[in-house]
Amino acid sequence: MKSPSQLLVVNRTDDGGQMFRSFSDGLPQLHACHLVYRRGLAVRDDQQALAMGARTRGLWTSADAGETLHCVSCDLPLIAAVTFAA
Secondary structure (H helix, E strand, O other), X not given: OOOHHHXXXXXXXXOOOOOOEEEOEOOOXXXXXXXXXXXXXXXXXXXXXXXXXXXXXXXXXXXXXXXXXXXXXXXXXXXXXXXXXX
8 A cells, every 4th residue: 555645646626625536547656746836736717627737847737627637747847836828
């Protein structure tokens, strides 16, 4: 069993914070020590697409509200904020 410090997940609530679900499909799980600031997560208006950038140089995107993620790159400069273009 992996220790909690090795797990990278996206937590999502669909009911205003009463319950949270964790998703990790597409995220690194071995030596997964990434730091994501509040501005490092952007959710598009449709509430389905998200982008998550880490200070530890990783950028992931999702088209299904975080249930599966795709690594865009893990070799970027430090990421402090992400946003969707209009």
